[in-house]
Amino acid sequence: xxxMASMNVLLETVQLSRRFGGLEAVKPTNLRVRQGExxxxxxxxxxxxxxxxxxxxxxxxxxxxxxxxxxxxxxRLKAYERVAIGIVYTFQIINIFxxxxxxxxxxxxxxxxxxxxxxxxxxxxQRLVDRxxxxxxxxxxxxDSSSQIAGTLPYGYQRMLELAMALPLKPELLIxxxxxxxxxxEEIERVATLIKDxxxxxxxxxxxxxxxxxxxxxxxxxxMDKGAIIAEGRPREIEENAEVQRVYLGx
Amino acid sequence: MKLENRRRILTxxxxxxxxxxxxxxxxxxxxxxxxxxxxxxxxxxxGYNLLLGYTGLMSLGHAMFFSTxxxxxxxxxxxxxxxxxxxxLLGILASFVISALMAFITLRTSGVFFLIxxxxxxxxxxxxxLYFNNVTYGDQGFVLTGKLKPLELAGIIIDFSxxxxxxxxxxxxxxxxxxxxxxxxxxxxxxxxxxxRENEEKAEMLGYNTLGFKRLALxxxxxxxxxxxxxxxxxxxxxxSSFAFIHNSxxxxxxxxxxxxxxxxxxxxxxxxxxxxxxxxxxxxPHYPILVxxxxxxxxxxxxxxxxxxxxxRWLKWLP
Numbered sequence: 001x002x003x004m005a006s007m008n009v010l011l012e013t014v015q016l017s018r019r020f021g022g023l024e025a026v027k028p029t030n031l032r033v034r035q036g037e038x039x040x041x042x043x044x045x046x047x048x049x050x051x052x053x054x055x056x057x058x059x060x061x062x063x064x065x066x067x068x069x070x071x072x073x074x075x076r077l078k079a080y081e082r083v084a085i086g087i088v089y090t091f092q093i094i095n096i097f098x099x100x101x102x103x104x105x106x107x108x109x110x111x112x113x114x115x116x117x118x119x120x121x122x123x124x125x126q127r128l129v130d131r132x133x134x135x136x137x138x139x140x141x142x143x144d145s146s147s148q149i150a151g152t153l154p155y156g157y158q159r160m161l162e163l164a165m166a167l168p169l170k171p172e173l174l175i176x177x178x179x180x181x182x183x184x185x186e187e188i189e190r191v192a193t194l195i196k197d198x199x200x201x202x203x204x205x206x207x208x209x210x211x212x213x214x215x216x217x218x219x220x221x222x223x224m225d226k227g228a229i230i231a232e233g234r235p236r237e238i239e240e241n242a243e244v245q246r247v248y249l250g251x
Numbered sequence: 252m253k254l255e256n257r258r259r260i261l262t263x264x265x266x267x268x269x270x271x272x273x274x275x276x277x278x279x280x281x282x283x284x285x286x287x288x289x290x291x292x293x294x295x296x297x298g299y300n301l302l303l304g305y306t307g308l309m310s311l312g313h314a315m316f317f318s319t320x321x322x323x324x325x326x327x328x329x330x331x332x333x334x335x336x337x338x339x340l341l342g343i344l345a346s347f348v349i350s351a352l353m354a355f356i357t358l359r360t361s362g363v364f365f366l367i368x369x370x371x372x373x374x375x376x377x378x379x380x381l382y383f384n385n386v387t388y389g390d391q392g393f394v395l396t397g398k399l400k401p402l403e404l405a406g407i408i409i410d411f412s413x414x415x416x417x418x419x420x421x422x423x424x425x426x427x428x429x430x431x432x433x434x435x436x437x438x439x440x441x442x443x444x445x446x447x448r449e450n451e452e453k454a455e456m457l458g459y460n461t462l463g464f465k466r467l468a469l470x471x472x473x474x475x476x477x478x479x480x481x482x483x484x485x486x487x488x489x490x491x492s493s494f495a496f497i498h499n500s501x502x503x504x505x506x507x508x509x510x511x512x513x514x515x516x517x518x519x520x521x522x523x524x525x526x527x528x529x530x531x532x533x534x535x536x537p538h539y540p541i542l543v544x545x546x547x548x549x550x551x552x553x554x555x556x557x558x559x560x561x562x563x564x565r566w567l568k569w570l571p
Binding site for chain 2: 057059077078081083084088089091095096097098099100104107108109111112124129165169216
């Protein structure tokens with residue numbers, strides 16, 4: 001794709017590593033994600049993908065190394081502070097407010113997105129919040145279910161809701177941790193469409209097991225194995241890489 | 252939330268306050284005093300519920316916030332002859348300071364550890380009131396009767412020894428905390444607290460500084476508890492260390508659970524039921540706590556979300 005070559009580096013990790021006791025979950029890793037791309041990270045279970053993105057989103061602290069976002073060292077920022085500068089993470093297992101209504105779920109994201117600063121949320125205009133929430137709900141086709149308890153939605157819609165809740169936060173880097181896990185083929189199609197749609201505006205870091213989806217969506221694919229990056233390239237190159245086929249595709 | 256619901260909610264809450272106001276003209280003096288006590292303690296429960304019901308934090312240290320208000324107001328009147336207004340405001344200020352301090356210390360923990368650490372601090376406070384019994388008169392306490400200077404407001408003399416003044420003072424504070432609580436929980440702030448209660452991890456990944464909001468909730472909760480403590484000293488003219496004891500931390504927990512944690516009306520209902528229940532059963536037998544305990548178990552088993560919580564679940568889904 002033409003857009004890749006000219007783009008700047010949005011996210012960079014330098015010798016970023018994490019050790020859990022005796023296990024080196026992520027060996028010192030250098031990852032560069034360019035602005036505007038869809039970057040997929042693939043690898044077997046336990047390859048360190050989720051640990052790596054958790055260090056990027058700030059949910060866990062690295063053992064060593066640094067994370068740079070738009071050239072700024074953000075290694076010491078807390079997770080909620082990283083959300084404020086545009087790094088948004090969606091969980092591997094669907095993580096929404098299951099006991100609250102669909103509307104409340106969306107509003108919680110909307111009111112955060114509309115405020116600047118830590119306490120700004122305390123003086124928000126509710127009508128503005130309502131309007132924005134309506135927009136998001138209609139974008140994912142849940143306007144009619146807004147008063148339904150989120151946990152009672154079909155699984156695929158819960159995932160759509162979770163993805164939709166990332167939008168109002170105005171992410172620049174959206175980290176999607178296995179967004180199609182447990183979804184039916186039809187639901188996967190809907191999520192894929194939404195991801196393509198999102199990619200027009202934001203950079204996406206996608207962890208995904210579904211190879212077909214990765215090949216369809218990603219601009220660049222990074223392959224991890226045993227805590228280290230073993231290959232990186234265009235989807236076609238990765239598909240044909242012998243080392244990748246050996247450890248990951250099992251061929 | 253729909254506009255129609257908003258109106259219905261506000262009407263319900265204002266009606267409750269109106270009923271409480273009108274009751275003083277019809278009930279006999281004994282029940283007027285009961286209601287005064289209920290309104291003071293319901294204020295306490297409203298503060299407690301903000302933390303337990305909305306933020307999902309169970310504290311066993313609220314006796315400290317209550318008695319900070321109680322002692323600050325009581326001691327400054329007793330020893331320094333302060334006026335009612337000054338002593339009351341100092342009580343609020345002191346409970347702010349103590350709850351802010353606790354917010355920064357205890358919220359490093361959560362769950363059962365939070366429960367234990369708040370209880371420990373509160374017990375230290377209790378033992379301190381006993382240790383300085385030459386000042387506080389410890390368990391025995393001291394009375395403010397005759398020490399409360401009448402207030403003069405725009406030519407009207409307000410005398411705190413009058414039951415009418417007591418009733419309406421308690422009502423004012425209750426109405427204030429009741430409506431403030433309603434406003435808070437229906438705002439962006441309240442929604443964040445509920446989000447923290449439901450799923451703190453997700454709330455943080457939506458970009459909320461969850462620790463900061465929990466601190467804010469604890470401070471609000473502590474101040475409201477302190478206000479009710481100060482009011483207790485002024486209205487019942489008694490200050491004693493039994494209010495700093497753990498029983499007085501468990502009380503608002505029980506009232507809140509009984510009435511319905513996470514409902515705006517629950518604390519009032521729970522406090523009212525419990526105080527009348529104790530009054531009624533204690534006239535039957537000196538072993539009334541057994542009866543009260545049995546009834547509590549029955550209610551919690553039959554109505555796990557509490558009285559108002561159960562009503563909301565079954566019938567009135569729009570209740571906040």
